[in-house]
Amino acid sequence: MAQCGQDPPPRRAQGRLLSSQRRCSQEDLTVSVVFPGLVTRESCCRFTCELLKHILHQRHQLPLPYEQLLGFSGKAQGSEDAAKKRSWTEELGNRQCKQTLSDLEELLGQLETLFAITPVPRVLLLLGGNPVNPKELYDIDMAGVSVGNGEQSLGTRPCLRQLFHALFLADPFSDLRATSVLSLVVMVQGQRQCGTDWFKPKLNYKVPSRGHTLTVRLACTDSPAPEPTSGDYIWFQAPVTVKGFQN
Amino acid sequence: MDEVAVDLKQALPNVYNNLQVHVDVHQKSNSPATSQDIQSHVMQLLNRHCVVFGDYSWTEFDDSFLMKNIHSISIADTELKLKDRQPIDLSKCKVLIHIFQLNEDGPCVESLEEENEDLVAANHWLLPAADFHGLWDSLIYDSEIKSRLLDYIETAMLFSDKNVDSNLISWNRVVLLHGPPGTGKTSLCKALAQKLTIRLSYRYRYGQLVEINSHSLFSKWFSESGKLVTKMFQKIHELINDKEALVFVLIDEVESLTAARKASRAGTEPSDAIRVVNAVLTQIDHIKRYPNVVILSTSNLTEKIDVAFTDRADIKQYIGPPSPAAIFKIYLSCIEELMKCQIIYPKQQLLTLRDLEIIGFLENNISKLSLQLNEISRKSEGLSGRVLRKLPFLAHALYLQSPTVTIERFLWALSLAVDEQFQERKNFSENI
Numbered sequence: 128m129a130q131c132g133q134d135p136p137p138r139r140a141q142g143r144l145l146s147s148q149r150r151c152s153q154e155d156l157t158v159s160v161v162f163p164g165l166v167t168r169e170s171c172c173r174f175t176c177e178l179l180k181h182i183l184h185q186r187h188q189l190p191l192p193y194e195q196l197l198g199f200s201g202k203a204q205g206s207e208d209a210a211k212k213r214s215w216t217e218e219l220g221n222r223q224c225k226q227t228l229s230d231l232e233e234l235l236g237q238l239e240t241l242f243a244i245t246p247v248p249r250v251l252l253l254l255g256g257n258p259v260n261p262k263e264l265y266d267i268d269m270a271g272v273s274v275g276n277g278e279q280s281l282g283t284r285p286c287l288r289q290l291f292h293a294l295f296l297a298d299p300f301s302d303l304r305a306t307s308v309l310s311l312v313v314m315v316q317g318q319r320q321c322g323t324d325w326f327k328p329k330l331n332y333k334v335p336s337r338g339h340t341l342t343v344r345l346a347c348t349d350s351p352a353p354e355p356t357s358g359d360y361i362w363f364q365a366p367v368t369v370k371g372f373q374n
Numbered sequence: 375m376d377e378v379a380v381d382l383k384q385a386l387p388n389v390y391n392n393l394q395v396h397v398d399v400h401q402k403s404n405s406p407a408t409s410q411d412i413q414s415h416v417m418q419l420l421n422r423h424c425v426v427f428g429d430y431s432w433t434e435f436d437d438s439f440l441m442k443n444i445h446s447i448s449i450a451d452t453e454l455k456l457k458d459r460q461p462i463d464l465s466k467c468k469v470l471i472h473i474f475q476l477n478e479d480g481p482c483v484e485s486l487e488e489e490n491e492d493l494v495a496a497n498h499w500l501l502p503a504a505d506f507h508g509l510w511d512s513l514i515y516d517s518e519i520k521s522r523l524l525d526y527i528e529t530a531m532l533f534s535d536k537n538v539d540s541n542l543i544s545w546n547r548v549v550l551l552h553g554p555p556g557t558g559k560t561s562l563c564k565a566l567a568q569k570l571t572i573r574l575s576y577r578y579r580y581g582q583l584v585e586i587n588s589h590s591l592f593s594k595w596f597s598e599s600g601k602l603v604t605k606m607f608q609k610i611h612e613l614i615n616d617k618e619a620l621v622f623v624l625i626d627e628v629e630s631l632t633a634a635r636k637a638s639r640a641g642t643e644p645s646d647a648i649r650v651v652n653a654v655l656t657q658i659d660h661i662k663r664y665p666n667v668v669i670l671s672t673s674n675l676t677e678k679i680d681v682a683f684t685d686r687a688d689i690k691q692y693i694g695p696p697s698p699a700a701i702f703k704i705y706l707s708c709i710e711e712l713m714k715c716q717i718i719y720p721k722q723q724l725l726t727l728r729d730l731e732i733i734g735f736l737e738n739n740i741s742k743l744s745l746q747l748n749e750i751s752r753k754s755e756g757l758s759g760r761v762l763r764k765l766p767f768l769a770h771a772l773y774l775q776s777p778t779v780t781i782e783r784f785l786w787a788l789s790l791a792v793d794e795q796f797q798e799r800k801n802f803s804e805n806i
Contacts, residue, residue: 256482256484257479257498257500258479259500259582259616259619260582260612260613260616310482312479319406319408320406324404327403327404327478328403328404328405328406329475330406330408330475331475331575331579331580333579333618335616337612337615337616366478
């Protein structure tokens, strides 16, 4: 049912040829997805969260997908005896895992709150480095999305499926090298007066031009031409950085 | 009220007509207010207090907007320009308002060698950073070191703005601070970077401070060290390419990078070390074309540095141990801090050195403690800033050990700690 409007799988063959230069080249990949109708704000929030989890796993910051990790850490807490037997390195890994998961959980929760109080035209996931010059930049552009209320809009699940299908075809991760543990910063664009007290406004922030960039552009078919972001939008930074871990 | 203010204005001497007054406005990290709004509210505040005495800082406001959005408004560094604390009429000066928010994330690290990711080659801060907040004010020097550094950068910026041909008049934006250890050279570099980021915020969105770990640039592979230097500077190049960023490169203990090439001629240094010096020098020449970069370097051993490097440095500033007057100021700021934390209790007002001068060092009830502190300051001459800043801690640990002390007891302990410090030094030199 979903009409995929993504670009033809971009530069796959070329990418292989250039794989040695790839890392330093400023080549930008774009994955466009056009939804056949309106979507709700909650759906936009889900897209962001799922992309965040997916990217963390794909870029080797989480050893397993987020949901599986959650399941494991839940189980591990049940058996106290096992915890005693573990060596200190395992213990350390375990602690890191818990820290990362709790940071992520908080972040996801706060994203949900933020999406409820303000329209969000753009989200940046910045991996490594600092916010102004990250190693990798994931840009989720939702300016073209038309927001509808629950009844008019498409369901979240089919849209998610369409989004990940497009992502799968574009296959932006396979050419990237495995990296060491990095930290991830989330920047969200929102209305100046939205009154969030968790996200910190960064008035001087500018989207960096360096680093490997992947843009995920979401839009809707029957949307009127996206209004040039009217209203007073500024960047907000999530006050937690999610540190990856590997074991 | 207004009439009085006008009268007061006329009564004031009119000597600083074109004085620039910098007002630093520290915006709260959770405030989304626009700079225009803040500017207009700050101007309102300044209009109400149009005469100030020296540096002053407001942290409490009547205005609800300021209360919600602003941490502090400080009139900064007037004392660097005007020798004495004197009334400044803001309406007659050029008031420059700088609004900044601090970046609270710590430094991030850069590594060079791909296979050895753990080795940190550089620490990298986004300025203005919370780590360096207040550092500038805590550094106290006698002569006009701080204002000289600021003026120098201002001139460099002016020359870049006016497109002065750098082949005819060359300026390198390289600052070299040298002097004995513990005098705050590295801190001054960091503080200067922070200050300039705030001062120049109207033209640069943010500052970046890259602190290079010199030792990480030497490779275990022969002939690779020069390449590592080039690689390091390549990363810096990427930062400089962002025209909206002001980039500071801090090379601490620069003598380890540019140790004199003479030594290698004598055969005591491997030829790899020469390559490093050469690489650093050529890279600095490459960088100097860009207007948005400042290279800060420090050194304990000036004579060891390659002459070609010292030549390239525009400002070579000697930073020596503080004079008694500066020591007095340092102690005073320490004691004020301890009073704020209520370790010294009850709170007592101490006089500044200038106040003491005015009353001619006359001893009375008010000046007694300050005179005592002045005595200790004189005694402490020759100690470095680093030692001075830890003396209050040592005094407490060695002689007091109680949660609250009176100022008299504290001064007694401080005096003992100073004696101890000199005794320690003597023992140390005897044993060597």
